[in-house]
Amino acid sequence: xxxxxxxxxxxxxxxxxALGVAIAYRxxxxxxxxxxxxxxxLITLAVVAALGRxxxxxxxxxxxxxxxxxxxxxxxxxxxxFRNEFIPLGSFAFQAANLLLAISIVVGILDVTALAxxxxxxxxxxxxxxxxxxxxFTGEPIARFWLxxxxxxxxxxxxxxxxxxxxxxxxxxxxISVLGGSALRSPTAIVVTELVVLMVIPAIYVxxxxxxxLRRIWRMGEEDELRAAIQDLLIFSPTREVLAERAATWxxxxxGGNAAFITDPDGKFIANxxxxxxxxxxxxxxQRKNPLGxxxxxxxxxxxxxxxxxxxxxxxGPFSPVFxxxxxxxLRAYASSVSAGLERARVTERMAAIxxxxxxxxxxxxxxxxxxxxxxxxxxxxxxxxLLGHLNDRGRKAAAMMSAKASEMNELIDEMxxxxxxxxxxxxxxxxxxxxxxIARSATFSVAPLVDSRHQVDLDLPERRVRVKVDPDRTxxxxxxxxxxxxxxxxxGGPITCHVRARAxxxxxxxxxxxxxxxxxxxxxxxxxxxRVITPETEHLKGTGLGLFLGRQLARLQGxxxxxxxxxxxxxxxxxxLPSASAAEASANGATSSAHGAAGEERVHTNRRSTD
Amino acid sequence: xxxxxxEAGILARWQLSGRGSPAHxxxxxxxxxxADMYRVQLEHDGYRVTIATTAExxxxxxxxxxxxxxxxxxxxxxxxxxxxxxxxNERFPSHPPVVILSNYGEPxxxxxxxxxxxxxxxxxxxxxxxxISGQIPTWIELGRRGGQGES
Numbered sequence: 001x002x003x004x005x006x007x008x009x010x011x012x013x014x015x016x017x018a019l020g021v022a023i024a025y026r027x028x029x030x031x032x033x034x035x036x037x038x039x040x041x042l043i044t045l046a047v048v049a050a051l052g053r054x055x056x057x058x059x060x061x062x063x064x065x066x067x068x069x070x071x072x073x074x075x076x077x078x079x080x081x082f083r084n085e086f087i088p089l090g091s092f093a094f095q096a097a098n099l100l101l102a103i104s105i106v107v108g109i110l111d112v113t114a115l116a117x118x119x120x121x122x123x124x125x126x127x128x129x130x131x132x133x134x135x136x137f138t139g140e141p142i143a144r145f146w147l148x149x150x151x152x153x154x155x156x157x158x159x160x161x162x163x164x165x166x167x168x169x170x171x172x173x174x175x176i177s178v179l180g181g182s183a184l185r186s187p188t189a190i191v192v193t194e195l196v197v198l199m200v201i202p203a204i205y206v207x208x209x210x211x212x213x214l215r216r217i218w219r220m221g222e223e224d225e226l227r228a229a230i231q232d233l234l235i236f237s238p239t240r241e242v243l244a245e246r247a248a249t250w251x252x253x254x255x256g257g258n259a260a261f262i263t264d265p266d267g268k269f270i271a272n273x274x275x276x277x278x279x280x281x282x283x284x285x286x287q288r289k290n291p292l293g294x295x296x297x298x299x300x301x302x303x304x305x306x307x308x309x310x311x312x313x314x315x316x317g318p319f320s321p322v323f324x325x326x327x328x329x330x331l332r333a334y335a336s337s338v339s340a341g342l343e344r345a346r347v348t349e350r351m352a353a354i355x356x357x358x359x360x361x362x363x364x365x366x367x368x369x370x371x372x373x374x375x376x377x378x379x380x381x382x383x384x385x386x387l388l389g390h391l392n393d394r395g396r397k398a399a400a401m402m403s404a405k406a407s408e409m410n411e412l413i414d415e416m417x418x419x420x421x422x423x424x425x426x427x428x429x430x431x432x433x434x435x436x437x438x439i440a441r442s443a444t445f446s447v448a449p450l451v452d453s454r455h456q457v458d459l460d461l462p463e464r465r466v467r468v469k470v471d472p473d474r475t476x477x478x479x480x481x482x483x484x485x486x487x488x489x490x491x492x493g494g495p496i497t498c499h500v501r502a503r504a505x506x507x508x509x510x511x512x513x514x515x516x517x518x519x520x521x522x523x524x525x526x527x528x529x530x531x532r533v534i535t536p537e538t539e540h541l542k543g544t545g546l547g548l549f550l551g552r553q554l555a556r557l558q559g560x561x562x563x564x565x566x567x568x569x570x571x572x573x574x575x576x577x578l579p580s581a582s583a584a585e586a587s588a589n590g591a592t593s594s595a596h597g598a599a600g601e602e603r604v605h606t607n608r609r610s611t612d
Numbered sequence: 613x614x615x616x617x618x619e620a621g622i623l624a625r626w627q628l629s630g631r632g633s634p635a636h637x638x639x640x641x642x643x644x645x646x647a648d649m650y651r652v653q654l655e656h657d658g659y660r661v662t663i664a665t666t667a668e669x670x671x672x673x674x675x676x677x678x679x680x681x682x683x684x685x686x687x688x689x690x691x692x693x694x695x696x697x698x699x700x701n702e703r704f705p706s707h708p709p710v711v712i713l714s715n716y717g718e719p720x721x722x723x724x725x726x727x728x729x730x731x732x733x734x735x736x737x738x739x740x741x742x743x744i745s746g747q748i749p750t751w752i753e754l755g756r757r758g759g760q761g762e763s
Contacts, residue, residue, distance in 0.1 A: 370715040371643060374736040378649045381740035387656055410737050417717070428719045 005187040008194035013049040015201040020046025026209050034085035038163075038208060041078035044071045069108035069130060076137030077101050079167065083141035087148060097137065104133040131174050138167045155256025156320055158218040163207035169200045212326045215256075219330075222253050226334075234341030243345045244271035247338040251314050254334065255299070255327050258317025262338070265308025270342075275315055283315060299323040301332045304339050306346075312338060355423070363420035366413045373413065377406040404449075415546045419529065422553050429471040429557055433581050436466035436475075436507050440500050443479035450484055454493030457483065459500075466502045467581035470558050475578070478554055478562070481547040482511040482574045489538065489572070490515030502580055506560075509576040517568040526564065527552045551576070635752060636660045638679035640670040640696065641713070642689050646736070650683070653741030659748070665689075667696045674700070679708055681752050683744070684730070686714040686721070697728040709755025713744075731755060 020043040027039035048071040080097055083089070089097070111126045142164040149160040173193050206214055233250065237243035244262045248271040252260035259275030269277040283298045300313035312335045316323060382388050383399045391399060421427045444459050451457055468475075479498070486496045494514035501508050516537050518526065525531040532538075532545035552562045559579045566572035637659045641647045647663045654661045662677065664670035667690045673679065682700075686693035693712060700707045709731040714721070717735040725733040731751050734744075 367715045370735070370737040371646070374715075375645050375649055377737060378646070378653075378741050381742055382649075382653060385742055387653065387742075413737065414717075421718070 002187045005190035005194065008191055008198070009052075012194045012197040012201070013052060015198055016046040016049035018046075019201050019205050022205060023208050034082055037078050037082035037085060041075045041082060042204065042208070044075035044078065048072045048075060065112045066108060069111065070105055072134060073101060073104050073108065073130065073137075076134035079141050080137045083144055087144055100133050100136065104130055135171045135175065139171060142167050142171075153253040153256045154222045155215065155218045155254075156258075156317065159207055159210055159256070159320075162203050162210075166200050166204035166207060169196065169203075173197060173200075212324050215324070216326065218256070219254060226250055226254060230337065234337060234344065237341070237345060240342055240345035240349055241270060243341050244338075245273065247271065247341065248273040248312070251312055251331065251334060251338075255314045255323060255331065256317075256320050257299075257314035257323075258320060259315040261313050261315075262303065262310065262342075263313075264310045265305055270310075280313065280315070284311075284313065297323075299328055299331060301328060301335045303335050303342075306343060310339075310342075359420050359423040362416050363424070366416040366420065369409075369413050373406060373410055377403070377410065380406055415550060418550055419546050422550065427557070429474065429554075431469050431471055431558070433467060433469045434472045434475075436468045436470075436500055436502070436509065436578070437461045439470075439472055439476050440479055440498055440509055443476045443483060444498055446476070446480045447483045447487065450487050455487055455490065456495050457487075458495060458497045460497055461500050462502070466500055466507050468507050468578050469581045470578055471554075474554050475558070475576075478551040478576055479509055479511070481551050482509075482562075482576065485547065485574070486511050486513035486515065486572070489513065491537070494571070505580050507578045507580050509578075510573055511575075512571065512573040514571040517570050517572055518564070518566040519568050520566075523564060523566065527562070548574075634658050634660045635680040635748065636662065636677070637681055637683060637748065638662050638664060638670065638673050639683040640664045640667065640688065640693070641683070641685040642666065642687070643685070650741050650744070653745050654748075657745045659745070667691045667693075667699075670696060671699070671703070674704055674707070681708050681748055681755065682710045684710050684712050686712060686716060686725075694724060694728060697725070697730060701729060709751045711744075711747075711751055713739075 023039045023042045027035055048068050051068050051071070077097070080089070084094070107126055107129050111123070111130075145160045146164045149157040149164075152160065173196060176193070210218070229250070233243065233246050237246055248260040248262050252258070252273055259280070260271075260273045261269055261275060261277070261280040262271040263269050267281075269280065272280060275283075284300060287298050287300065297316045298313060299316075300311045303310035303312045312331065314323070314331065379388070380399055380402045383391060384396070384403060418427070440459060440461065444457055447457070483496065483498060490496065490513045492515070496511070496513045499508075499510040499512070501510075516535075518533055519535075522533040522535075525533055526548050528545075529549045530545040531549065548562070555562050555576055555578065560577045562574060562576050564572060564574050637654055639647055639650055639654075639661065641650070641663065642665045644665070647665070651661045651663060662673050662679065664673055667688050670682075670684075684693045684696060688696065693714070697710060697712075700710065710729065712725045712730045712733045713736050714733070715736055717738075722733045731754050732747075
């Protein structure tokens with residue numbers, strides 16, 4: 001057992017030496033002040049461990065002991081400096097640490113010289129002081145890193161925790177072996193502690209230079225989250241910039257970097273996460289100038305876009321593990337998804353711009369049309385009024401026809417203005433509590449001029465009030481539009497009914513005709529902007545294709561909808577659904593509208609329709 | 613042909629002006645076609661009409677030949693109708709009633725016109741010159757009462 005213990009002690013010491021050498025080699029390759037501090041800490045620790053196995057433990061050489069003690073203290077101090085590199089210590093804390101180091105070294109010198117053969121209790125106190133100082137030097141960074149790691153990407157977090165864990169175990173072993181006294185001097189206890197030390201060595205090494213396998217394991221959590229989020233990221237990001245910004249952040253998380261950026265083919269930065277463009281550009285230039293100079297600190301992969309090749313880059317932070325082949329492959333795969341997303345966003349934005357141009361055109365055209373219509377209507381009305389001289393019967397008939405057509409034109413312009421307003425978010429509803437029966441009545445009255453001998457419009461109203469909270473003018477327009485469609489698309493006449501009912505919190509106005517009907521495959525076109533169903537029977541009928549589009553949009557803004565049931569050749573029923581006044585209260589703050597009370601009326605603003 | 617409502621109307625307007633002369637309408641409108649059309653109707657109905665094709669000309673008339681009512685377009689070559697209205701409020705605190713006649717019917721614009729003190733805001737294509745002419749006495753009366761209320 002004693003032999004086993006000695007063997008394990010030798011092994012642990014050899015392990016520390018190997019650790020020191022490996023880390024010295026990595027440091028030689030990578031450089032960097034923070035890494036240097038950690039490397040120094042581990043190398044001095046390795047030296048101490050090695051010296052501990054040299055010579056006779058019963059009769060230690062004083063010089064050797066002093067080197068051991070100072071090396072041991074310095075190894076702790078270097079861990080503190082390592083921490084100081086990226087979480088700077090306060091000047092007071094730094095001076096206190098220096099003082100503690102100085103005192104401990106003095107105590108160490110006293111220990112190996114003056115007090116070498118003092119009372120064992122004094123010796124224990126001295127050892128405790130030295131180990132205590134070391135524990136403070138390493139313990140503070142361990143706690144600090146552990147706390148700081150919570151806000152870092154998973155890969156960096158895992159790496160920091162490995163480091164914290166390794167040092168924490170070393171502190172624990174040192175304290176236990178000193179405080180435990182003779183109980184822990186037994187070979188069994190030594191075997192156990194040395195085994196633990198042997199297990200800790202890889203943990204510390206891994207924290208310094210994590211192998212690809214471990215990096216992959218650390219990344220797994222992030223990859224799972226990315227898989228879940230990638231659809232949102234690529235498809236539902238509102239703009240190309242937002243998408244790029246999100247994609248960069250994910251790239252950073254995925255590789256455990258501190259910053260990430262995305263550039264367009266012309267080198268323009270479209271996203272910078274955690275880095276300013278100038279710094280990113282500088283790093284990229286450095287990388288290009290000297291690809292081997294600072295290996296693994298910046299990794300950039302090409303981003304194929306339609307107009308050339310952009311790039312997606314991740315910049316390492318102090319805790320980022322190395323960026324190996326594995327990471328580059330991963331980033332390339334990710335970059336191709338990001339490319340697809342960015343291209344989609346570009347197409348969507350172009351389409352939105354076209355939509356917006358359409359809306360602007362509609363807006364401009366409709367307002368420009370109002371000028372000429374004003375003059376036509378004005379002069380026609382003056383002609384009709386006899387102001388411009390007397391007309392004969394035929395002239396009067398022509399004037400009346402022109403007047404009717406000019407009014408129709410005016411209504412079409414109003415529809416276009418309303419559609420443009422709806423699209424660009426300028427629509428304002430004035431919600432008032434009303435009786436739907438009154439609105440249906442006035443709508444029926446307003447279409448009376450369209451009704452000829454072949455048609456008959458029946459108004460079917462309930463006896464009780466149908467309370468709704470709506471914009472009365474617009475609701476009247478919706479119903480009047482349904483009625484005028486019913487008349488227009490019943491060229492052979494037949495009864496048309498306007499049926500008003502309220503049930504289960506929903507008020508309905510159903511307009512039924514016995515007209516042409518609509519084929520099922522054409523129903524989807526009805527409610528689209530400018531969507532008209534053109535068939536041989538309807539091609540001669542005029543319309544903008546805006547009426548039902550507006551009707552449905554306005555109904556939805558008021559918490560309702562328009563639905564249709566139609567049988568070709570038999571007729572159609574269009575139903576306007578609106579929440580009853582009591583139900584409307586509850587849904588007034590529903591998803592489609594935001595209501596602001598203003599002097600007894602509520603205004604509901606539309607939002608720009610997203611084009612997805 | 614009976615000397616009917618037409619003469620009676622003219623007489624009423626003479627009296628309305630309160631000065632024994634026909635009521636004076638200032639129309640600030642840069643579209644000559646529309647302005648001419650209104651002139652035909654309004655002069656036929658017995659009003660004295662001045663057309664100003666720019667805001668500046670409108671102000672000149674305000675000083676030289678004060679009207680009883682202003683019909684104001686919003687899109688003018690030199691400045692917007694809203695600016696004209698604001699300057700009127702500033703330079704002529706007891707200016708006659710102003711009616712806005714515009715191609716735009718946006719609620720925000722209507723609210724703005726009203727808040728600047730326009731007695732009425734109308735979309736041109738929805739009204740005929742006869743409608744306007746028929747309403748003028750009411751607006752003048754409204755302006756008089758409003759003006760008295762303020763002072």
